[in-house]
Structures are given as C-alpha cells and as structure tokens.
Amino acid sequence: MPSRLDAVRVAVSTACDAASAVDEIALTLGDHSDLCFVLLFVSSQFDAEETAAALLRAFPDLPHAGCSTAGEITPLGLIDGGLVAIAFRKTEFRIACEPLRDLGRFGLEEGGELVAELRHRLLEPAIDETHDLFALTLLDGLCQREEVILSALQRALNDIPLVGGSSGDDLSFQNTFVVTDGEVLRDAGLLLLIASTRPFRVFKSDHFEPTARKLVVTACDPDKRVVSELDAEPAWEAFAAATGLDQEEASGDQFAAHPLLVRVGGEYYCRSIQKMNMDGSLSFYCAIDTGVVLTVAETRDMVRSLEETLSRLSTDLGGIDFVLGFDCIHRRLEAERHQITGRIYELFRRFRVVGFNTYGEQFGAMHLNHTFTGVAFGRRHEAS
Numbered sequence: 001m002p003s004r005l006d007a008v009r010v011a012v013s014t015a016c017d018a019a020s021a022v023d024e025i026a027l028t029l030g031d032h033s034d035l036c037f038v039l040l041f042v043s044s045q046f047d048a049e050e051t052a053a054a055l056l057r058a059f060p061d062l063p064h065a066g067c068s069t070a071g072e073i074t075p076l077g078l079i080d081g082g083l084v085a086i087a088f089r090k091t092e093f094r095i096a097c098e099p100l101r102d103l104g105r106f107g108l109e110e111g112g113e114l115v116a117e118l119r120h121r122l123l124e125p126a127i128d129e130t131h132d133l134f135a136l137t138l139l140d141g142l143c144q145r146e147e148v149i150l151s152a153l154q155r156a157l158n159d160i161p162l163v164g165g166s167s168g169d170d171l172s173f174q175n176t177f178v179v180t181d182g183e184v185l186r187d188a189g190l191l192l193l194i195a196s197t198r199p200f201r202v203f204k205s206d207h208f209e210p211t212a213r214k215l216v217v218t219a220c221d222p223d224k225r226v227v228s229e230l231d232a233e234p235a236w237e238a239f240a241a242a243t244g245l246d247q248e249e250a251s252g253d254q255f256a257a258h259p260l261l262v263r264v265g266g267e268y269y270c271r272s273i274q275k276m277n278m279d280g281s282l283s284f285y286c287a288i289d290t291g292v293v294l295t296v297a298e299t300r301d302m303v304r305s306l307e308e309t310l311s312r313l314s315t316d317l318g319g320i321d322f323v324l325g326f327d328c329i330h331r332r333l334e335a336e337r338h339q340i341t342g343r344i345y346e347l348f349r350r351f352r353v354v355g356f357n358t359y360g361e362q363f364g365a366m367h368l369n370h371t372f373t374g375v376a377f378g379r380r381h382e383a384s
Helices: 018-029 048-058 108-123 146-157 235-243 252-257 302-317 329-337 341-350
Strands: 008-013 035-043 064-069 072-074 077-079 083-089 093-100 132-139 162-166 178-180 183-185 189-196 200-205 208-221 226-230 260-264 267-271 273-276 282-284 293-299 320-328 353-358 361-363 366-368 372-378
Touching: 008 018, 008 072, 018 048, 018 083, 035 048, 035 093, 048 178, 048 183, 064 132, 064 189, 064 353, 072 083, 077 341, 083 093, 083 353, 093 108, 093 178, 108 146, 108 189, 132 146, 132 200, 146 162, 146 366, 162 200, 162 320, 162 353, 162 372, 178 189, 200 302, 200 361, 208 235, 208 260, 208 267, 226 235, 235 282, 252 273, 252 329, 267 293, 267 366, 302 320, 302 329, 302 341, 302 372, 320 329, 320 361, 329 341, 329 353, 341 353, 361 372
Parallel strands: 035 064, 132 162, 320 353
Antiparallel strands: 008 083, 035 083, 064 178, 072 077, 072 353, 093 189, 132 189, 162 361, 178 183, 200 372, 208 226, 208 293, 226 282, 260 267, 260 293, 273 282, 320 372, 361 366
16 A cells, blocks of 8 residues: 555555566556656666656656655665655646756756746646645756756746755766656756645755854865865865864765855855865865855754754644655765664654655755755645
8 A cells, every 4th residue: 555645645666676666656556547746766776767668657648757866765764776656646736847958058048948838837727826836856966067957947936946856876976867757867857846735845954053163165176076275275184174083084974974064145055075085185065166165064963953843844834744855865874874764764754754865955046965855745725
C-alpha cells in the first residue's frame, strides 16, 4: 500500500533493477485516474535509460519527471539504491513541468521564456483563488552554474517562491541526470510550476551560527570556484588560522564541520569548502568571487535545529500533511559521523518528510550547501 498522506501518494522500491523498481511503485500507487503528476527521486545505481523507458511504460499518459540522488528520504527510512515516487492528486494540485536543457547556455532570456511558458500552461484555464503557486527546481548537481540559473528563474518568477535541490550520484560526481516523460537528460534540470489548494510554506534550515571571525576572498578563479587567497594569505593557511585546524585535518569532514557563511539581505547562507588542493587553494561547492566576505560559523545541534524548524512550520500551518524535502548529502554524512541518523529520521517520519539527499539546495535565487530546504504542506483549505 502507498503511504497514507491526504494530498499525495508515496511509493518506494528497493528492487535491484530499474524495471522491477518501476513495476513495484506503479503497483503500489494503484489506479492513476485521480493523479496529475508523479515526481521521482532515482538512485544513480539504476541505469538512467532503463529507468526512463520503464517509467514511460508504466505511466504512458501520466506526466512524470525526476532526478538522480545521493540518497533517498522515504517512509521506510533514509536509504540508498531506492526509487521514490510522489504522486500528486488532481483535486489538490495542478503542475506544469519543463526541462532546462544545456545549462551551460541558460541565462536571463531562457529563464524568462521558460517561466512564461509554464505560467501560460498552468493558468489556462485560469486557476481560481483557492490555489497558490510555487516553483520547484531540480538542477544538475555537477553543472556549477546554479547561481546564474536560479537568478534568471527567480527574476522571471517575481514573487513566486522557489525551492529545490541539485541531483546527485551517491558521491561519485560523474553521472547525475534528470528524467522526464521517457527522456534522459544530462547537463540539464527541471522547472515545475505547482499550484496547490493546500496551504504551504517554503523554507530552509541549517544548524550554524555566525561568529565574529571574518575572511575576505582576495584572489580566486570564480569559474572553477577555487579560492587561492583569503585576507591576502594562502587560502588554506588563512582558513586554518581562523578555525584552529592543522594540515592533517584538511578533510571533507572537517570542512563540513567548519562552514563559511555569506550574508545576503540580512540572512546568512552556507558556503561549503569541497577540498584543499595541492597548492593550498580551496575548492568551493558554491559560487565564489573576489571581495566576498566570509564569516566563520559554529555548529549547533542538528537535531534540535531541525525539530525547531519543522515544529514552527507545523504550528504555522495548523499541522503538516507532508514535507517535500531536499537535504544536503553532507548533512547526512555528518549525522552518520555523530551517530544521530536515527534521531534525524525519526523527525522526518514524524513530520512526514519525503525527498532526497542533494549536491546543493535551492532557496529563491540562492544556491546553498549544508542546508535542508523544502516545502511543507498543511491540511486542506476548509470552505468558509
């Protein structure tokens, strides 16, 4: 049986091959006549082309799309090697979806045209006043152009909120993809414009606090996201001095434990370091440029921070029906390292979170790291 949520039906398979996994989720979802769209989170362990073909056979007349993951958030737990399907009901949602092709060339013009097309499709015939809109993005986690793309989309969307995650491939960093109605795309993304009768809140959550320690980027290669100098000193040396690390501690775990923040519009956003290079420069997961002021952060309790966020959303919405969530893979790795994965999953189960582990998180025009973003849906609007 699918998971019993009011607004959606959720199916999960851990079958070993794509065809069997798709058959299982199709059987679990049952009759499709009341559905308008199926959103899919696909382990990169499945063959992409086989998955797309199997999905088209299973849902020939039902729009569907999704992306590869670095892990799946499911009613069965936090898993790897799975296929997750979220089926949206016609009575609760209207969804228009289009791929973003050739992300290397995607800019303001393409963003404007794409958003205009989706708005036209979704709003004809006109949506009544009981529907609210948000945009969902699933972007190639290896494209290194998320900031440009998100800026173009959010500008075109105007005041429509945007949220999403970047596709993953179980930390191989070689084979991310999106699928849409039988097609496999790489160096690509998806934009969904979603109208819902449900109250919802788009949100972000992290567990970092800014300190008084600042570092200024004084030399970098923005195209490669590589910083060679901080405060006019070799980047690693300046970072190590600010955080108290030494050469032997230049690992992904330590970088995740000592994130850097940027302040935009009065809020702080995480900028994670990927690695230290042989020349002492630092590679970042997000866009970086000369003159950017970075704030050294301290970590808070991840479980407490997550519970505070989800509890606040539940209070605001009068209870949560489900949460579509995008959780950074480094948060999952941190939870495993500190042996709190079970506590994190218990919160996900309690607040009905379904989603995937990402290579980057999207919130408005911002591309984030080490963050949990998503959209929480409340209960059905009651007639007045």
